[in-house]
Amino acid sequence: MKKNSLGVGLVFIFIGVVIIAWQLKVLDLSFINSVFGFVFRNLTEVISMILIVIGLNIIFRKYRFVKVITWVAFFAVIIALSQLYPLKSKGLFILRDEVSENGNYENGDGENRNYFEINKEEDTLYGELDINLGMVKINVDSTDDKLIKGEIRGINFKEPVINYKEGNKKAKIKIKAPDIKNLLNVENIKDGNLDLFLNKDVLWDIDLNLGMVDTEFDTSDLQVKELNLNGGAGNFKLIIGERQKEIEIEVNAGASNVEIYVPKNSGVKVKNTGVLSTMEFNGIKAVKDGKHYISENYDDAENKIKIDVKMGAGNVSINAK
Structure with missing residues (x-):
């Protein structure tokens, strides 16, 4: 040798x-x-x-x-x-129905269905959520008993990964599509649905990286510091609640329709760099200052919302509720 x-x-x-x-x-x-x-x-x-x-x-x-x-x-x-130093995945349960002949997990009607939930540790105060999926419709709401729970239907996805920082103080969660080999399988290139529930007592930073997007994101009962959406064409509806003292939202999309609903007394600052996209305000008095649209009450408002929209074409509406 x-x-x-x-x-x-x-x-x-x-x-x-x-x-x-x-x-x-x-x-x-x-x-x-x-x-x-x-x-x-x-x-x-x-x-x-x-x-x-x-x-x-x-x-x-x-x-x-x-x-x-x-x-x-x-x-x-x-x-x-x-x-x-093992991967910490406390309280993570992936619940699936019977395995079909092709190896996918399906329910009785032949649809891929995946349930998951992660228990909340008592000392977890902050959460970072990173979602990378393809063509999927997402509905987001709140929960008070788990850190995160949800159901993905119609598509395959990799088992959620969770890591903790600073003990259990900060949780980092990743939900991703299958690897490249599986993505090349035609069976995996299809529309899906994700119902997602986030803990309302945790302060969240959220990154959504999607393909064709049809998303309704309700943060009324959540605490969100930053929300980034990167997607192709589609519809994006975001509801902001009064629990958001300060939130920064960034939308990078193709030809899309973006609807954002904010509390009527909140201060709004919007930057729209889309060449072919239109901007409208409903129930909000906003003035243009350089590249930004700023509501008249922005400086004095208790809730401040900063929005940065980068779209190829489409419509952006900011609505008071």
Whole structure:
């Protein structure tokens, strides 16, 4: 065996041992998932560790035992860290109906249906929600018993991922479409529906990245600091409640119809950079100041709403309710 092939050989030996241990039920699937999950979540750091190991092997290339020690230490550290810092997904339940012949999860009428919910930790105060889906209709409302819960119908999606920062103080949640391989499956390119409920006692930053969008987002009972929508053509209806002392909204869309409803006494500041999009105000007295439309009561209002709209074409209406 050549000296420079020792490291590669150890890698294959390690993989083989893991597979055999799994087949003999010495290792369970959760252990394997935790190891590979840690690697993919910390890919930059893992690559850096590999480069360090390779560098040590180059420096001490005359000593074969150094290769053995460094690669064994590398795998040992990865395993140890994956168990010390697992992916936190407390209270996450994915509830599905029976599996169909093609491997998708379907309900009785043949529609893909996925339920999920995540329990709220007592000390969770802030939430960051990142949704990346294709052509989907989204309805958003509030809940007081879970951190987040919802139902996705008609499309497949990857299991929600949650990480915590600062203990459990801040929760980061990602809901994504299937990977590229699955997206190329024609069966996955279809319209879907997402009913989503967010905890009303958590302060949220929300990013929505969608394809064809038809969304009704009701924040009347929610606390939202920032809301970003990136989508193609479609309809976007946003209802802002009085719980929003200050909220920043950014809409990046194609040819769309955007309706935003705000409390009648709130202060509104709107920037519209769409070349072919129109802007209208209903029940709000706004004056144009440079690139912005500003309501007359903006400086004195208790609730301030900043809106930045970037659309290719369409209509934007700001309505007092």
